[in-house]
Amino acid sequence: MPKSLYDVIVIGTGAGGGMAIKTLCDAGLKVCALNAGRKLEPAKDFRNHRMPWEMKYRSFGDPQTPANGPDFTQNEYVEGVWEREIAYTTAPGTHWMWPRCYAVGGKTNFWGRSSARFGDIDFKAASRDGSDTDWPVSYDEIAPYYTRVERMIGVASTVQNRPSNPDGSYLPPFNFRCLDRILQKGAEKAGVPYLPDRIAQLTLPHDGHPPCHFCGNCTSGCDVGAFFSTPWFLLPKAEASGNLELRTNALVRSIVVDDAGQASGVAYIDRHTRQENEVYGRAIVVAASCLETARIMLNSKSRHWPTGIANSSGQLGRNLCDHLYGVSASGYLPQLLGQPSFPDNVGDNSISWMPRWQNLRDAHEESFVRGYSVYPDGGCSEFPSYQDQIEGFGSFFKREMKRRYPTPVSFMVQAPSLRSDSNYVDIDPQVKDSYGIPAARIHFQWGQNELKMWEHSKQVCAEVLRAAGGILEYSGEQPESPGYSLHETGTCRMGNDAQRFVTNRFGQTNDVANLYACDASIFLNCTDKSTTLSILAFSLRTSEYIVQQFRQGNH
């Protein structure tokens, strides 16, 4: 293979990688993008418009292949697009779910689309409550990037003037459905906000993309590209520049260094031929999502970097945070019993949110620090999953199933974990994946702070439901297992102190000037908001910094 030299090699094509690829290509840099999986074919791989009876196992999937991940990654709609055999191990006592999508675009093909900005309440949380460290970036500094990202991807919402949620520039919001209006009344009585979520789903045509047609099956992928994903929104632009070479089925083993310990290329395995290849670049961007990014860097050992590349701080792989997810309450709205069905399932059921309302005035109002948000969800969905709530059989049962159809509601909690020394990823000394690459080993437990949020949310959501005239049938017992949210952060945190942080305030590794991280690995922690919009904003900022470094002759 000829030894050609690219300007930048980008590992990963998800939110972080996709934004880097597009930004770098636009600036005229020659980019080689490595992606672990194949390109999806929308007409074939996005089965979002199929009815369940059009699939062999009616969407449940073959019982012979038991699920080993969250429902939305393991059903017949998305068969073959999420990986089933990711090798990773967990430390004793850790239960970590690690769903991976290796397809081009990664998780952006199927993401939840909730797109709230982080604010100074998040970036300066440590100063407010004394826990951990502030981010090295202020809201004022990142705000213009959020604005540009919102314009690129199209976010539907309203200006809400919430202290925890800086407002942005929005397309018209999703309309409230019956269940939203009923729950909103309940939330009002309980003193909790209930507002349109911030959804990267187009309510108007936007930048050449068609508007959403509200069919509902979004987490199976959108075959018309009416919500943001990198294959629909960013990669075509990068390809049009003529500056991108995308290599698919290229599973990265490690980053290669030169005699000075600087990054010179990337070693990867072609998953078809199982051949190992190397590709060379002046700068490297790792954007494989935070655990995989850490695994690649930890596996990049050399004379210069005996514990993994750019790990002089010893913090590589450390400070893993995650969103605690779980249904904290569910039940039904008797007002809607026996009413006609209604197209509630327009964004996989969740179009509204209860944005963080805790610890706003004072950082210590509650028994926990920071805060969480809640996504209410419900109405007529594709499958009536409330059968356990109805006894018996026969015509009565059948009628009750129908009467109940518009009524179910549930509350999904999104609570950030606090940084902890005991939550991290390292390399398993014994286990390798089927390509011979040493596997990641995950160490993670929920901490008291997030478990207190979980308990708190159970009380409040039950109260909102009751105040709305609803019937509470289930009060969350266990949150989902860690990893379920796919919102992990940390492992390459950014900071001003090179001894304590892997990357600097631009996502550039402190040790290796031509190595950057462009995913949530650089985040100091999770917040109550989803991660993708912020990954895009920070990746845009880092990518423009890289362009500047090239212009200044530093790479």
Next chain:
Amino acid sequence: MGGQGVERREVLRILTIAAAAATFPGFSKWSFACGHLSNAIMHVKPATYRPLFFGASEYALVERLTDIIIPRDATPGALDAGVAEFIDLMVSRDSELQRDFRAGLTWLNTRSVKAQGKQFLLLLPARQVELLEPLAYKAKFRTGEEPGREFFQLLREYTVMGFYTSEIGLKELDYPGLKFYGASPSCPHQDDPEHLHLPPPQW
């Protein structure tokens, strides 16, 4: 209501792929993957279904039980939707399900012979219902029937899965999804935020 629901599938007809259809086992009562793409498939006459896992008498029992759980009344039921075929397919793919179903069907017949002197299928419908009620309603639970209750729960779960993922089942619910809507559907009861004055329930 928001928007008129043009059948999205119609529009997508040309986009979708029919490949899988030919390889499926012989379902007789429900159309399968993208059947609407092929007229030939649409016009196949219902054949007698040959179970993949269950023996003939077991299959007849499963079919009868699904019929009792979701009967044909004013609207079609489990028999019309071919739910037993779905259950047979799912069970044929999972040894644990096979064990549980076989044991459950045997339990039910044994119970039936003991209580009524005949196998379940030979009983009058009213007697069949009498046997099932203590398995299905808390107030009627009897000690010693735990295995029967567990089986009934499993059977009902699979019946619900099979029925409400069939075309007939989703029509029963009037499933409003997977259609084109021109605007984000909006609550039609603007004057009644708490929804306390809705028209009387239709069902």
